[in-house]
Every structure is written in C-alpha cells, then in structure tokens.
Amino acid sequence: MRVRVRFSKTGSSRFLGHLDIMRYFQKAFRRAGLPLAFSEGYHPHPLLSFAQPLSLSFTSNGEYFDMELTEPVEAGEILTRLNSVMCEDISVNRVIILPDYKPNAKKITGMALITGAAYAISLSEMAEGICDAFRRFYSEKSYLIEKATKTGTRDCDLRAGVHGIAFYDGGVVMPVGNDETFRYSDADMLASIDGANLFDDKAILVFLDAGSEQNIPADLFLKGVMNYAGFTEIPARTVHRMDLFGDISDRKVPLWMIES
Amino acid sequence: MMRKLFLSDEVLLSVEKPARYTGGEVNMVVKDPAACDIRFCMCFPDVYEVGMSHLGIQILYDMFNRRPDTYCERVYSPWVDLDKIMREKHIPLFSLETQTPIKQFDFLGITLQYEMCYTNILQVLDLSGIPLRSIDRGEDDPIVVGGGPCSYNPEPIADFFDFFYIGEGETSYDAVLDLYKENKKAGGTRADYLRKLSHIPGMYVPSLYDVTYNEDGTIASFGPICDDVPKTVQKMVVTDLSNTVYPEKPVVPFLQVIQDRVTLEIQRGCIRGCRFCQAGMIYRPIRERDVNWLKDMADKMLTSTGHEEITLSSLSSSDYSCLKDLVYHLIDTYGDQYVNVALPSLRIDAFSLDVMKKVQDVNKSSITFAPEAGTQRMRNVINKGLTVEDILGGAGKAFRGGWNKVKLYFMLGLPGELDEDAVGIAELAEQITEEYYRIPKEQRHGKVAVTVSTSYFIPKPFTPFQWARMATKDEFISHQKLVKSSIQAQLNHKSISYQWHDSDTSVMEGIFARGDRKLCDVIEEAYKAGCIYDAWTEYFKFDVWKEIMDRHGITIDFYNTRERGKDEILPWDFIDIGVSKKFLRREYERSQRAEITPNCRRKCSGCGAAKFGCGVCVEPRDEFGTSLCYDGMDTGVNG
Secondary structure, eight states: OEEEEEEEEOGGGGGOOHHHHHHHHHHHHHHHTOOBOBOSSSSOOBOEEEOSOOOTTOEEEEEEEEEEBSSOOOHHHHHHHHHTTOOTTEEEEEEEEEOOOOTTOOOOOGGGGEEEEEEEEEESOOOTTHHHHHHHHHHOSOOEEEEEOSSSEEEEETGGGEEEEEEEETTEEEESSSSSOOOSOHHHHHHTTTTOOOGGGEEEEEEEEOSSSOOOOHHHHHHHHHHHHTOOOOOOEEEEEEEEEEEETTEEEEGGGOOO | OOOOOSSOHHHHHTSSOGGGTTOOOBTOOOOOGGGOSEEEEEEESSOHHHHTTOHHHHHHHHHHHTSTTEEEEEEEOOOHHHHHHHHHHTOOOBOSSSOOBGGGOSEEEEEOOOGGGHHHHHHHHHHHTOOSSGGGOOTTSOEEEEESGGGGSOGGGGGGOSEEEOBOTTTTHHHHHHHHHHHHHTTOOHHHHHHHHTTSTTEEOGGGEEEEEOTTSSEEEEEESSTTSOSSEEOBOOSOTTSSOOOSSOOBOSSOOSSOSEEEEOEESOSSOOTTOSHHHHTOSOEEOOHHHHHHHHHHHHHHHOOSEEEEEOSOGGGOTTHHHHHHHHHHHHGGGTOEEEOOSOOOSHHHHHHHHHHSOTTTOOEEEEEESSSHHHHHHTTOOOOHHHHHHHHHHHHHTTOOEEEEEEEESOTTOOHHHHHHHHHHHHHHHHHHHTSOGGGOOSOOEEEEEEEEOOOOTTSGGGGSOOOOHHHHHHHHHHHHHHHHTSTTGGGEEEEEOOHHHHHHHHHHHTOOTTHHHHHHHHHHTTOOOTTSGGGOOHHHHHHHHHHTTOOHIIIIISOOOTTOBOTTTTEEOSSOHHHHHHHHHHHHTTOOOOOTTTOOOOOSGGGGOOGGGGSOBOTTSOBTTOOSOOOOOOO
8 A cells, every 4th residue: 555644844843854764654653653665575665655855954844655565544543543643743633544555557656746845034134125135036037146066066946946835923914016926825834834933023934946857955945045145144044944845736735645 | 731842943954864863752641740859860871762772671660650759751862963963053952852951851861882972971961061970969850770791881971970870770660769759858958868779689889889999900909888778788589570560561762773673581690601701690580571571562562563573582582481372472462464574593403493484485594603703612611502514404404494694693802712723613603504405406506605793701890800911902803814814715705705893893892891990091081082872883983082092001012912910809899799718710711721511401500690580490300400380402502
C-alpha cells in the first residue's frame, strides 16, 4: 500500500539534517509497528522516498515522504500511531493513501512531482522600504542573477522563478498584486505558518520554483531581492517552509492534494 | 512546550553537526526541573557520537530519572569547533535536556572509560566555569563525581574530583543522593557532605586522603587524614543482575552514533582470567542475567527505540550458559522484521558459524580471532587459552562455510616478549592462509584476506601485570617492524595486510594508567597548553606532553618501563576489588613460568571475589571443583 505522509519540523528539530530525518523515520515506523515494505534482494532497503531536503535551521510545516506498507492500514490509524512515537518537535499532520502503481507502470514517487515551494521568511529588522522592494521586484518582468552550479555559475531569471509574494502581519495576509498567487485557502495557509519562528509576527510569504527542473532556494531569493533593491546587508532571518507543491493541469497544488 | 536552545542559530550553523548540542531525542527524559530537589548532569568526556554509544550512562540516566526527586540530564564534550567558539565568546557549557548551564547543577557525574579522555574532563569543567580542582570549588559549584573503569586508579586525576564512585553504579547512588538532600536540608556544607559520603562503602573522597613519597618517587604512605574515613574503599557489586535497573527506553540519537543499536548486556565479568585484562579482574565474579529477563528486555528496548540492530554485550559471550536459547530466540523473533543481531566476542565454532550465517552476509563479513600473542608460550604467559588448533580449526570451518576474510588481533610488547613471538604473529597469519588453500580450488570463494592488527600492551592496575615493565617506544617499534618484515618475507604475504597503533599514544596511556597524584599538575598544564581530545590521534600532541613532563620531572621510565617492586605501595592499593593482591602476584609469578591458570568455572583459583557471594562463585560444583555450568571449553573469546 502506498502512503504519502506530510509532517512538520520545528523547534530543535530544525537542526537535524536530511539523513538524520530519514533515519529517524525508519526507526519511528518500527516503534509505531507500521509494516514498512522493503526492496527485494540481498540488501533490502525500506521503500521510502523523501522530498526536497530542507536547509539546516529552516522550520517547516510541509515536509513529505512517500512509503510503501506491506499490509493496509487506515490513514487515520497511521497518523495516530506515528504521532504517538514522535519526538518533541516533529509531528505528522496529514496521511494520504495513494493508489497502487499500475502493473508494469514506471514507479514514480510523489517526490518527482514537486514543482513549487512556499516559504515564510521573517526578517529581524524590517528596514524602511523593504516591503516596497519586494513589491517593485515582483512588478519586474525579469531579473537575472548568477546561480552557482556544480561546474561554475550560470545566469538565472530569478523573477521567473517567483510565483507569488504576500506580506503576513499578525494573522493577516496581504498579497502583492493579484496575478498568480497561492492556490491555497486562507485557513490552510495560516495553519502552515504554525511553528515558524517569526520576528514580530511578521513575514514575507513567497512562492518559488522548486524541484528538479528549476529550484530557487529561499535564501537565494532573499539575497536576490536585497541586491535588486540595493540593500547591502541582509538582516538576520528565519525561514519556514509552508508547503511543497506539484502541478495539476498547470495549476500548483499542495502535494497532499495530488493523489499519485 | 518548545525547548529553547542555548546556542544561537548563528553559532549552531557555524559548527559541524549542530544536532550534537540540541537534544530532544526520542526517549529523552522531560521533567520540570523546579519540581526536582536534585539536578544531576551526566557527562561522557568525548564527542556526542562516542558518548551516546555508551551503555553505562544510559543505565545511570534511566536509574536516576526513576527517582521523582532527581532530574538527570546529559552533556558531552563540545567538538573542537564549538570549543573554540565557546572560549572566544565566553559561552558556558550547558546540558542537552533543559539547555541549562552545567554550573547550575547539583552534581556533575563524569564517566571515565579510557585514560586518554583526561584533558577532556578539564575541558568540560573549564567550559562550565567550574574550578578545575576540588579544593578551589565553593558551595555553589556542582559536586564533581567520577566513575567507570579508570576510577580503579583515580590518582592521576584525583585533584579534579570531589569524589569517585568505585564499582557498579546500580548499587549505591540512592544513598549518595539521599545523603545530599539530607545534608542540604540540615544546612550542611560541601565539606560536611563529602566527609559523610566517605562513610558510604565504595565512595572515595581524595581530599580526605594524604600521600607521601619516598625519595625515589614511589609512595611512602597513603591513608585517610581522619580516623573516621575508611582506609580501604570497597568496590560495589550488583549481586543479582536479573533484578536490577536496566534502561527499557534508552535515548535514541538522531545522529549516526558509533553504537546505533540496542545493547543487551547478557552478563558482567569474565571467567577467563587473561592476565593483561583489567575488565576481567575488576568485574569479577562473572554474573549472568536470566535468559527470560533478557528476552523480555530485548523486546521492550527494540519496541521503544525502533533500532534496526541488537547487540549482545559481554566480555566473552560464548561463556553465557543460555546463549543458544537467547540467540535463536532473537533471530526467530526479529529476523523477519529486518532486525539484525550482532554477536561480538564469540568463539568460532559450529554454533557461532551457523548464527553468523543467519544474520550476516557471508561475502562481506569477516571472522575475528583475538589470539593476542603469536606463540603458544606467549599465550600461556598471558593466560589466553586459545591454541593454534583452535584458530586453524575455526578458520577452516569458516572457510568451508563460505567466509574468506579473517581478522586477527594481537598485542606487542607483552612481558617477556622475544623476537620469535613477534615472528610468530606473522607465521600464524601465514598458517591461516595455508589453511584456506588446503580447500579444493573449486570450493573456494575467491582469495583469502587476512588482516593482522597489533596494539601495544599497556600494563593496567588490578591485573597480574600491574608490576610489569612496559616496553619502550623503541621496543614497540622494533617488534612492529619485525612483524611487518616477517609478513612480507612469507609466501602468501599478498593475502595479509597489517595495521598497527600509534606508539606515542600508548606511552601516554601507560603513564596515566599506573600513574599517581603527581600527574595532576601535568594533566592540568597540558590542558592549559591546548591539549584536548588526546584519544583522537589527529589532536594528540605528544611533544607538548613530553615537554611538560620533563619540566615536572615525570619520567617515562618511572611510570612505564620500570619493574615495580613486590612490596611497593601502588597508587591504587587502597581500593579493594575483591580480587586480592596476593592472587594477582601469584598470577604474575605463574606468568613468568608460562603456566596457565584454569578458568573460574573449571576450577576456582581463590582470587578473593567469592566474598561477594554471587555469580560463578556460588554455582554448584562437582567433586573435582568444576562448575556444573561449565561447557568444557577451555577456549574463551575469539574476538
């Protein structure tokens, strides 16, 4: 049985690396008595696939993995059992049962579906003109930056990788412009800010390209906008991932809403 | 309630593996510190991944936290990167659980697992803001207590500790903590507490003892400075290991640590009596845990941790009387859940090969033997009952079972070691390769690979070799080179690889192991000169140590390469481990005649441990004095 799990990573767990989180969940399945399926062969490995690694110190409400169980367990049961064995700052917030792979079909996990990510970036100091800088940036058609690659650098259109910006202030969300923005109900969006370490309960919400095709890290975005607006120093910041998204007929939807 | 981290994100992001310092692991104990009378911080003075692999701390952590009035937390040595930042920014050391500065605790308990961690003890004290020496501490400083194997000669670090707990932790900590509360309630001082503490068996308060020295540097007298303080300190022993505390829910680290598995201690102590082995003497008598208790504990621990592996821990697992029952139970119950069963220190025989075949990939795993010495004469000297026939027979069985990798462990610089003993190491390795090629070609699995490892022998307190001279660095190196050249001169040298240890580290470890209080100054000065993590070869600075020792008139000859006199007062003589000095001396003399001594089950040798009235000492025996639990095997541990 294929299952997609969405979990949050907050508090002290924000300093756990991607590999540690994978090890952590493998042990958690054993504690929860969930029958994780293993690959065949002499060195069986668990059928478990994690989404986009989250940078160290980032918190998140929308972390994902897909797994396979050897026998059916109800989604609610999986959620309850996993949460009964979690550590203090990691908790499972959604469990989705996925349809089985069709025979002979290529086995693609949800993790290959990722095309976008939403972040809440909170700055320790909101210098004058900062909000305006984000607005102006968003009104540009394109903004080229140099992006480091394995072999050197290449030009990258930062603006093209940004699909929405909004300001968050004490529970209120104010979108910048009204073109492509978060395809999220307000309630869901507000819920996914939970667990973020915000300065002054304020944040810049941003929707960025993510995944294997084009990936804009949150810090790259922040640095780019600051450069664009001529700010020389980037203030201390916290970053919180709100969710990961995939495409359904050209619309970006949270991964938990995609049943494949 | 979210725990606030002590270090800023900026600091945490600038160090390697910040999860070493953030706590929050599965099964970490959470309590309200304000509701606890006693705050105890348990420390392993090495990096997190090493410290978290240690069973002893998990046992004590669990035991302390069973007390509603006590909150036990953990701290490990900050790695060198954070160490530097903490010094630069004056950040104090803090506990993992509540992220509280160590200075605010009532107790700091430091486990002493190896001598080379001594400067790390000072690092922990210093970063905590606790005066390095007991004498300089005030009423607001934590009580600093040490325990573990190195506390059996606590003298080189005596000045840094308020007291040492000698023996097994399960027995007397309640008395130690109760007395602390009582003393505090009665308005008693730190000195009052330590004085009363010295009356509890097993507790050694160094400041209440005085040492005088002869002109040649040996001890002239050692004894308490007041009449009410005992002259000898008794080792504490758990008499019933199936009826004691054990951590059913050990803390599960997020980071990949060295022992990332459930550890099941099946027995404590060893019947074999190898003359170089300190553990084999200080943990006497051997005591087994009940097999059903162990099965139950294994189940609880695997369920509470989710670990993928369980390992049996003991000095010689093959001597555990219900081993087959236990091992087959574990394999049958957990094998299909992808739980691996690890079995160190097993004798290679039909049973262990069958088990290994079930739990390991034969193509990848290797067979381990620890003959420790290259010739039969030398093996008799050290009372290691393993014979060439045992090794070749075991290797042959393993080769026919599909294995082709063999690991061999030896010591160099054993008392009375001759060139032929070093050459014997190479010859034994060669004989094993020959054993492999005796198998018909079509039945072989590729080439044979024998790995020979040598470490340098370091005489330890409370062993028959406690009087023995330790070899010099030159002697070590000359025999190491002899092993190497002998291997290279042999026909099958391409099948044998050879690894050896660093000799400078061994020299220093030797000095600490049998050192006295005069070393406290040296250790403090070395620490102040920048020595920490001496157990890590890349940070060990022998030249710094040597220079400081020279300045203090501390010679390698006095501590290591001199034969100690029969009647000399040894720094650790005031500790009574049950095994008598007379027995150790007798064993030393037998070793000089290359005479072997039977193991505890075959025949009691009257070592003195019988006074504890438990374990092998009370097993029923036949008319020849052989224990009815004896399996008839004179061969013990292979690896």
